[in-house]
Amino acid sequence: MLPTQENLKAVIERGVPGAAISMEGPHLVVDPKALVRVCRFLKDAPAYQLDYLSDVTAVDYPPERLELIYHLYSMSKKHGPVVLAVKLPRGNPVASSVTPIWRGAEFQEREVYDLFGVTFEGHPDLRRILMWEGFEGHPMRKDYVVEDQDGLEELR
Numbered sequence: 001m002l003p004t005q006e007n008l009k010a011v012i013e014r015g016v017p018g019a020a021i022s023m024e025g026p027h028l029v030v031d032p033k034a035l036v037r038v039c040r041f042l043k044d045a046p047a048y049q050l051d052y053l054s055d056v057t058a059v060d061y062p063p064e065r066l067e068l069i070y071h072l073y074s075m076s077k078k079h080g081p082v083v084l085a086v087k088l089p090r091g092n093p094v095a096s097s098v099t100p101i102w103r104g105a106e107f108q109e110r111e112v113y114d115l116f117g118v119t120f121e122g123h124p125d126l127r128r129i130l131m132w133e134g135f136e137g138h139p140m141r142k143d144y145v146v147e148d149q150d151g152l153e154e155l156r
Contacts, residue, residue: 002048002079015041027069027083035086036096042072042082043101049074050082053102056109058116060142066093066116088118097123115140 002008009021009028019034030038042050050072059067066088073080086095097120099105109120110129117138120126128135137144 002082008082011045011047012038012041015045024085027085029085029087032086032088032095035084036098036101038084039070039072039098039101048079048082049076050080051075051102052080053098053104053108054081056098056105056112058112058118058140060090060116060140062142063090065090066118068095068112068118070098093118094121095119096121097126099123114138117141 003011005023005026005028009023012021012028013019016034016037019038020031021034021038022029042048052073052075053070054073055069055071057069059069061067068086068088070084070086071080072082072084088095093116095118097105097109099109099120100122106124107129109118109123110126112118113120113123113126114128114130115138127133131139139146
């Protein structure tokens, strides 16, 4: 069984020196510089063994930030989720890849890269997954302007 959110925060801070963790609603906010260390700790700690990353997604909060959201579970211990959030500047959103920790993050990080423009350092194959190469912009950002669909009629 997982400890309370406050207790889990304290355990992470003890287990990952220098990791700045805060609580916001149902998730723990992790400093981008500590993300990989916190994730590795949560996966490897015998008490938690969060061995399954079910989801990596992003939320756009214009004009200042993007937020990455990670949902972690333990299949072996049968508990979860632990929800982590990472706040990134909207102008240059960069985070470390967690693909070396959970192989299942590979396509999910590519999707976030493609649709939100977050760069994942250390990702083994960071390229678009839904949009074509050469597509301009990131369609899930709130400032994305959809092209004029009526203009396509003129091509007929």
